[in-house]
Amino acid sequence: MCGIVGIIGVDGASKKVATALQAIQHRGQDSAGIGAKKGNHFRYFKDIGLVHRIFNENELERLEGRCAVGHVRYPTIGGNSKEDAQPFYSRWPGIIMAHNGNITNFEEIKEYLLSQSIFLSSKCDIEPVLYILSNAIIKDNVKRVYSFEDVVKGLKETFKIVKGAYSLVGIISIEGKDTLFVARDPYGIRPAVWGKKESSYLVCSESVCMDVLDYEYVGSVKSGHVMFFREGEEPIEYEIEKKGTTPCIFEYIYFARPDSRINDHCVYEKRMELGRLLADEFKERKKGIDFDIVMPIPDTSRPSAITFSEEMKKPIREGFIKNRYSGRTFIMPTQGDRSTALRLKLNPIKAEIEGKSIMLIDDSIVRGNTVKRIVEVLRGKGAKEIHLAIYSPPVVNPCFYGIDMSTHDELIAYKVLKELGYEFENSVKIDKDLLTKLEEKLAEKFGLSSLTYLSIERLNNLLENNRCAACFDGNYPVEVDEKSRRCIVFDRLSSRD
């Protein structure tokens, strides 16, 4: 998961991009970059770290111009070096570009480029995409001024070669005018929205960027489409290649900020709906289980916990206070360090815990480490019973579209199904019988009094089947062949070493 921003038609565009990037810093904290265009000059700067640490006033002054793009990175291909940070720049025909997503046939593209004696300078998947796009625009057509048709033709060729999930943002000169563009892959898996303010336009991953800069949200970029924006002119839109509309459902469950709009939905409302669906699930399948209070695991699950408590007619209580300044905790080397880090991040309130039967609400269980530690903390503070309800189905399949969970073996639900003796060919599908068995086994493993997941059937009510939910149901909208899967897994495992 990464975040993208692009702005055109305002002085100090790079400063505005830096502000917008801070609003979506949750989408990537490993590196950040900004590129701007003024006259015939492109300038960019990128580095490892958080946006406010990388960009100071002087650096942003240097990135002058009335159009700029920016990126925050969370690597799902490549490592975490400065070279892998985005945006990337191509001299011919002059494009600066960044993306959010994952190119699933990255290895195949690299091999193809190598066969043409074309070498890359990074392990980041946007670099070859930019090369392919630039080459497709100038191929047989080297000229000083390019038209919309030239760029659309280049994008069509690029979309034919590049597979996966991607939202692209870039700056290019078309008909001699600075032009901001945003394009979404043929299935629209990763989000991209746009807004305006007077004669200026803003494109970004989530609408919170518009809120902080006081732009008006206009809409979501359609899957398989490109939109071009110029200062003071109406946007121009072309269909490049559309195959469906299957946005990532995990954005609503966990990734996106609750105060954002993506795909023309309010994330907060969707999270509230998930809490109601979870209550329906609980009432249907967990008759006889009682509890005193509902307790969200901060912060993502709070909207769902509110509606769950309303539907269950049980009070909601805060049992953990989140320390906003604790930083990242999952890179701690030892179990002891990680336990200390969790205590630093989430401090329990004993008065709300001691002697109570608690229903915890959380968004998902991926590797299971947080659940284990939360149960330890609650037991230590004298909880009578600890129940857990998750407002998503079990994560049993890897994601190849830009979320860092690319191997079956890192998923606790998958590992437990294997322990129970189940064998799967490629992707895992879970019916209600299997769901109950998995819940029981995981509850035992975590030391919980009960565990309840949302079933895939109920999750389907959230986006009326127009969604990617492959990590839950194994239905991948973009086919990822065996060789590409192996390459993605190898890349992730070697990056984590």
Ligand code: SF4
């Ligand atoms: S596999 Fe899961 S995380 Fe990945 S894009 Fe699909 S829904 Fe989102």
